[in-house]
Amino acid sequence: DSGVTQTPKHLITATGQRVTLRCSPRSGDLSVYWYQQSLDQGLQFLIQYYNGEERAKGNILERFSAQQFPDLHSELNLSSLELGDSALYFCASSVESGFYNEQFFGPGTRLTVL
Amino acid sequence: AQKVTQAQTEISVVEKEDVTLDCVYETRDTTYYLFWYKQPPSGELVFLIRRNSFDEQNEISGRYSWNFQKSTSSFNFTITASQVVDSAVYFCALSEAPDYGGSQGNLIFGKGTKLSVKP
Numbered sequence: 001d002s003g004v005t006q007t008p009k010h011l012i013t014a015t016g017q018r019v020t021l022r023c024s025p026r027s028g029d030l031s032v033y034w035y036q037q038s039l040d041q042g043l044q045f046l047i048q049y050y051n052g053e054e055r056a057k058g059n060i061l062e063r064f065s066a067q068q069f070p071d072l073h074s075e076l077n078l079s080s081l082e083l084g085d086s087a088l089y090f091c092a093s094s095v096e097s098g099f100y101n102e103q104f105f106g107p108g109t110r111l112t113v114l
Numbered sequence: 115a116q117k118v119t120q121a122q123t124e125i126s127v128v129e130k131e132d133v134t135l136d137c138v139y140e141t142r143d144t145t146y147y148l149f150w151y152k153q154p155p156s157g158e159l160v161f162l163i164r165r166n167s168f169d170e171q172n173e174i175s176g177r178y179s180w181n182f183q184k185s186t187s188s189f190n191f192t193i194t195a196s197q198v199v200d201s202a203v204y205f206c207a208l209s210e211a212p213d214y215g216g217s218q219g220n221l222i223f224g225k226g227t228k229l230s231v232k233p
Contacts (some may be wrong), residue, residue: 033220043205045220056220090159100147100166100207103221105159108170 003027003072006091012112021109022078023091025072029104031097032074033056033078034066037108039085049074081113118208127196128232130201135191135227140221143167143212148182148189148223154202196231203211203228 003026013019025032034046036059045058047112048069060066062083078085088108094101117140127133137184139148150162163173165182177194193200207221 002160035221042225043221043223044117046220048191048220058220092159100164101159102149102164104161105151107156107158110157 001071001107002104004091004093004104006089006109008109009107009109010107010112012114013081014114015081015083017081017113018077019081019111021076021078021089021091021111023074023076023093023106024092025074025093026104029093029095031094031101032068032072033092033094033103034074034076035090035092035105036087037085037090043090046076048097055097076105078111083113086111086113118206118222118224119226120204120206120214122224122227124228126230126231126232129198132192132194133196133231134230135193135204135206135229137191137224139187139189139206139208141170141187141208141210143210144189149207149209150180150189150191151205151207152202153205153226159205162191184219187189193229196229200233201231202227203227 005024007022029049033048037043046060047066048056052068064078066076088110090105090108092103092105096102119138146167148165152160170182183191198203203226205226208225209221
């Protein structure tokens with residue numbers, strides 16, 4: 001158990017809908033990362049927050065957004081969902097935001113868009 | 115551009131065999147970190163090791179060992195005397211310093227190698 005929690009574990013929804021994925025980092029970790037794992041693209045970095053502020057953006061679609069709250073938990077919002085958004089979404093956390101930090105991953109949220 | 119290549123898509127071995135998973139990376143940076151993660155069938159990603167670009171010493175942890183060679187841009191992972199519990203997808207990842215176009219710390223993953231260890 002990495003100490004990172006993600007809810008829900010599974011999510012099934014329809015095209016055009018909006019969902020919110022939630023992540024709680026390990027105790028003491030200030031940085032949160034979101035990744036998407038799909039069969040086509042593999043594991044791809046979406047976005048990073050550090051202590052409430054956005055620090056880096058990867059291949060995140062405009063339909064997707066995220067935020068980190070004062071208690072350091074983070075939410076990833078996915079809207080106008082398409083079939084291709086079906087994937088496993090991971091949250092990871094690290095103590096700081098530096099490139100040298102190992103990241104600890106949550107169990108993931110499996111999103112299925114029908 | 116930074117890139118991580120795991121050429122072996124799938125490997126199948128019999129228990130107690132040794133197996134090496136290959137990882138080749140590309141970067142312009144002289145300062146970077148390399149990682150290995152394990153993804154068992156249950157789906158979570160488990161951190162295995164971190165290695166910085168200035169430390170080329172090989173590392174051994176129990177049945178696991180890692181061979182880092184900057185000259186060939188490789189960071190290979192060997193499992194000695196494999197066990198059924200080692201069956202998983204293994205990912206190699208790269209993280210570059212921000213000054214060289216890298217982000218604050220996002221990981222660039224290879225496509226992964228699926229290891230099946232049969233009894």
